[in-house]
Amino acid sequence: MSQYFFQQLINGFSLGSLYALVAIGFSMIYGIVRLINFAHGDVVMIGAFSTLALVTAGVPWPIILVFVLAVGAVAGMSIEMVVFRSIRGASQVTGFIATLAVSITIQNSALMLLSGQPRNFLFPAFMRQRVGVGGVNASLTDIAIIVLTLILIGGLFLIVYRTRLGTAMRATAENLTAARLMGVAVNRTVLAAFAIGSALAAVAGFFWGGKFGQIDPLLGFVPGLKAFVACVIGGVGSIGGAMMGGYILGLAEVLFVGLLPQEYSGYRDTFVFLLLIVILLVRPSGLFVRQVEERA
Amino acid sequence: MLDVRDLNVFRGSTHVLKDVSFRVEEGELAALIGANGAGKSTTLLTLSGLLPPRSGTAVFTNDGEPLDLTRASSEKIVRAGLIQCPEGRQIFQSLSVSENLAMGAYTRRDRAGIKQSLEEVYELFPILAERANLHAGSLSGGEQMMLAIGRALLAQPRMLLLDEPSLGLAPLVVEKIFDVIARLKSTGVTIFLIEQNAAMALDIADVAYVMETGRIVLSGTGSELANNDRVRQSYLGVAA
Ligand SMILES: Nc1ncnc2c1ncn2[C@@H]1O[C@H](COP(=O)(O)OP(=O)(O)OP(=O)(O)O)[C@@H](O)[C@H]1O
Ligand SMILES: [Mg+2]
Numbered sequence: 243m244s245q246y247f248f249q250q251l252i253n254g255f256s257l258g259s260l261y262a263l264v265a266i267g268f269s270m271i272y273g274i275v276r277l278i279n280f281a282h283g284d285v286v287m288i289g290a291f292s293t294l295a296l297v298t299a300g301v302p303w304p305i306i307l308v309f310v311l312a313v314g315a316v317a318g319m320s321i322e323m324v325v326f327r328s329i330r331g332a333s334q335v336t337g338f339i340a341t342l343a344v345s346i347t348i349q350n351s352a353l354m355l356l357s358g359q360p361r362n363f364l365f366p367a368f369m370r371q372r373v374g375v376g377g378v379n380a381s382l383t384d385i386a387i388i389v390l391t392l393i394l395i396g397g398l399f400l401i402v403y404r405t406r407l408g409t410a411m412r413a414t415a416e417n418l419t420a421a422r423l424m425g426v427a428v429n430r431t432v433l434a435a436f437a438i439g440s441a442l443a444a445v446a447g448f449f450w451g452g453k454f455g456q457i458d459p460l461l462g463f464v465p466g467l468k469a470f471v472a473c474v475i476g477g478v479g480s481i482g483g484a485m486m487g488g489y490i491l492g493l494a495e496v497l498f499v500g501l502l503p504q505e506y507s508g509y510r511d512t513f514v515f516l517l518l519i520v521i522l523l524v525r526p527s528g529l530f531v532r533q534v535e536e537r538a
Numbered sequence: 539m540l541d542v543r544d545l546n547v548f549r550g551s552t553h554v555l556k557d558v559s560f561r562v563e564e565g566e567l568a569a570l571i572g573a574n575g576a577g578k579s580t581t582l583l584t585l586s587g588l589l590p591p592r593s594g595t596a597v598f599t600n601d602g603e604p605l606d607l608t609r610a611s612s613e614k615i616v617r618a619g620l621i622q623c624p625e626g627r628q629i630f631q632s633l634s635v636s637e638n639l640a641m642g643a644y645t646r647r648d649r650a651g652i653k654q655s656l657e658e659v660y661e662l663f664p665i666l667a668e669r670a671n672l673h674a675g676s677l678s679g680g681e682q683m684m685l686a687i688g689r690a691l692l693a694q695p696r697m698l699l700l701d702e703p704s705l706g707l708a709p710l711v712v713e714k715i716f717d718v719i720a721r722l723k724s725t726g727v728t729i730f731l732i733e734q735n736a737a738m739a740l741d742i743a744d745v746a747y748v749m750e751t752g753r754i755v756l757s758g759t760g761s762e763l764a765n766n767d768r769v770r771q772s773y774l775g776v777a778a
Contacts, residue, residue: 406644413630413641420628423586425616425645425693
């Protein structure tokens with residue numbers, strides 16, 4: 243395998259990891275409240291700035307990671323309690339307007355608090371070195387992003403598919419009324435889904451600065467939108483689908499730019515939305531959603 | 539065990555339940571029959587804490603401990619032992635059969651007890667044991683009904699609310715379900731049964747109530763109602 247192609251692959255996987263982290267939470271939240279959370283991307287921004295603040299304060303990296311997970315969880319729970327709880331069962335339009343308002347509020351608060359000036363943000367020097375295996379090499383940052391993301395997603399899958407809380411979350415997502423009849427305190431279950439999903443988005447923010455070198459208060463917009471596209475690719479409401487959608491989108495984007503002639507690279511986002519349109523036309527329920535047939 | 543008085547429930551702006559009162563004694567099998575849209579399911583949803591009544595009381599007493607169902611959370615009601623097997627089964631299609639049963643035991647923490655209940659349900663419905671790892675959505679209608687009942691049993695009900703368990707099922711399956719209901723009663727579970735199949739319901743009911751447009755219009759023992767002219771005409775399909 244050529245170094246160039248390998249480099250593109252690693253690049254795609256690490257970008258895909260960020261998209262997957264954001265998309266999974268987006269999908270978990272949609273799955274349980276059936277409303278699109280347009281403020282989800284802004285949790286990425288909150289995670290990025292929390293990381294920057296803690297780095298500046300000299301906190302060790304492993305502790306920063308734990309802290310950022312917690313900040314994301316608190317942000318997600320606040321969004322649930324302040325906005326989603328009062329509009330539960332509302333129409334998509336209501337949800338759209340309400341969460342757009344939250345997103346604008348978060349962005350403008352951040353602009354006032356932090357100014358719109360982008361901040362430089364770099365992982366420590368040793369993270370930027372390259373490690374080689376068998377004639378090819380990759381940056382340690384990308385490898386760390388890929389590996390940590392896989393660990394976090396593995397942990398998430400354990401929670402969702404192997405614990406009592408996870409079973410209750412899936413049950414609540416499918417049928418809220420029936421879950422209540424089982425004695426599930428659905429408010430707590432919904433809160434848990436927001437906490438977990440938003441914690442993952444915040445970790446994407448933790449990685450964001452390290453990968454792109456700069457952060458600003460409006461950085462959440464793009465990952466929020468890409469998460470939406472990833473969810474459509476994978477099937478809205480499916481966690482595994484959102485993860486796959488995130489990876490596919492990251493890889494497709496990077497390979498699009500990397501393998502086509504230079505003059506096409508400006509069409510990267512055009513390509514992403516073209517992909518979205520094609521999937522909506524061909525497989526509107528997503529690539530990975532098994533159609534559960536309902537029998538009488 | 540259950541004492542409902544002057545319950546009034548609105549859904550949206552529709553006054554659905556009007557001064558509904560009835561009682562179910564411990565160990566009894568009570569049936570509620572009535573036409574489509576009479577308010578039977580609304581009654582059950584109210585008892586499970588899913589619909590707040592406008593006025594009236596509903597008190598569930600288990601082991602001498604009264605619980606006001608009009609104020610309690612659905613979670614607390616389940617913990618008190620009042621379990622509902624809802625209309626249309628409402629099993630969790632995307633979960634496996636065994637996960638559905640685990641959801642039934644959601645409020646319980648006694649591992650040994652849960653395991654024993656699970657074995658009892660598998661004994662009652664061996665097909666569920668065979669299908670334990672399949673998606674519940676892949677079960678046939680009759681199997682889904684068995685799962686819905688099994689799931690309710692895993693909650694260890696002291697009183698079971700059943701909303702039209704025979705709806706849309708083949709006669710053989712209906713018979714099986716009614717067998718199970720009779721067996722549950724014999725083990726001391728109090729049962730409140732809603733049925734379209736009035737003949738079968740009245741046959742096994744100790745007491746029965748008839749609901750018309752949100753009001754209880756008749757009550758009596760199962761056999762009294764089965765011989766009542768009005769019931770025979772309206773619900774048992776007997777010509778006048
Ligand atoms: N979600 C709802 N919102 C508003 N009105 C409702 C709702 N669900 C039911 N109703 C109304 O409440 C009334 C009683 O409905 P309910 O489901 O309790 O009847 P039911 O006796 O269970 O009927 P069925 O035998 O068809 O199950 C009906 O007139 C129905 O139109
Ligand atoms: Mg009904």
